[in-house]
């Protein structure tokens with residue numbers, strides 16, 4: 001070791017390094033120096049070998065190093081719901097989902113399901129996820145699951161105070177607004193920065209049609225006071241827009257602008273049905289839109305045929321990418337979402353110039369990191385940022401041949417999460433050779449499977465109580481409202 005060499009904990013050497021700091025930034029024979037939980041340097045292998053001496057080295061030849069993927073929209077409560085709720089219109093789809101989860105979940109299986117989801121995500125290259133609706137009264141189990149898994153997470157606690165059709169099974173009371181705000185504050189003040197800083201605790205008025213103005217304003221006040229974010233599902237599909245219009249007499253983003261809560265901390269998911277005026281408000285207020293292509297394609301929301309994601313990106317609006325929960329898309333592999341983001345808009349508009357491979361990869365990394373308010377920490381490989389990164393095996397047949405000429409195209413169009421070889425979070429090796437180091441994967445998967453009959457039975461119970469024609473046709477909110485008004489009168 002020469003005098004001007006610095007000692008670091010770890011060097012990853014020989015990888016193709018894609019830092020996601022620009023489409024031209026690529027180190028073909030690259031290296032990354034890591035000390036404790038931080039990236040110290042990113043560059044060419046020979047240069048870093050001159051500058052650093054490492055306690056430990058990882059030979060990553062034949063592999064690609066890139067930032068860990070950031071999934072800005074998933075649901076931990078969906079862990080037991082894969083494939084159980086399909087091919088329904090939006091409202092009965094949500095009702096069935098909450099019917100099953102509200103009866104089936106408990107602290108033990110929620111802890112198990114959190115670890116299970118983390119295994120699924122880590123193995124497919126996600127190092128940070130945003131849980132959009134951490135279940136009321138089960139929050140502590142989710143926190144423990146994230147602590148055990150070693151993954152990074154934004155846990156956004158569910159809030160809802162309108163007794164509507166969309167979230168009929170969430171806990172409610174006569175004082176729902178006040179209680180929701182009190183419990184959310186307790187959650188945020190207790191768990192924000194837990195797990196050595198890996199957990200961020202946010203507020204989540206879960207659906208724009210399930211949250212009053214008072215609740216939304218209160219949730220944003222909490223987000224500001226604790227320097228965290230506000231996550232919701234917004235402008236999802238035609239039903240969502242119609243229901244919101246009946247309740248509030250305007251479009252969701254216009255309502256939030258009117259309440260003065262549209263801003264950098266606002267993260268709306270799905271966002272396929274934005275008016276031109278709402279796109280402009282999103283831009284003006286620097287708010288975030290999260291795109292979940294697979295959930296939209298399975299649920300027929302219209303994010304590709306109606307969505308303005310190419311326009312949002314062109315206007316410089318922060319756009320994140322998410323898989324949605326296993327009840328929606330049925331998978332948590334972010335590379336599949338990158339593929340859909342890079343292809344589906346081209347098809348829907350007969351325009352092959354939309355969303356380049358690099359732009360689609362940006363959505364899953366720095367775009368999502370910015371939406372999660374974590375872009376100063378993660379989302380790109382740069383000195384000073386957290387060492388959250390993944391190594392992909394480029395010698396797998398689905399990636400060959402690769403070259404500088406086609407690497408980005410292969411990553412967006414050919415890759416899947418099964419290429420993930422190694423995963424680091426906070427500088428710690430969490431996955432090596434495709435195997436999760438922090439949890440007993442075989443045990444967790446088999447315990448998940450043994451929970452399956454209970455959830456399947458609940459799904460069957462819903463099916464028995466709902467005639468197919470009632471839950472597959474579009475929900476008529478005018479009828480629901482008329483019935484409620486007749487009842488009230």
Ligand SMILES: [Zn+2]
Pocket residue numbers: 073074075132233269324325
């Ligand atoms: Zn969702």
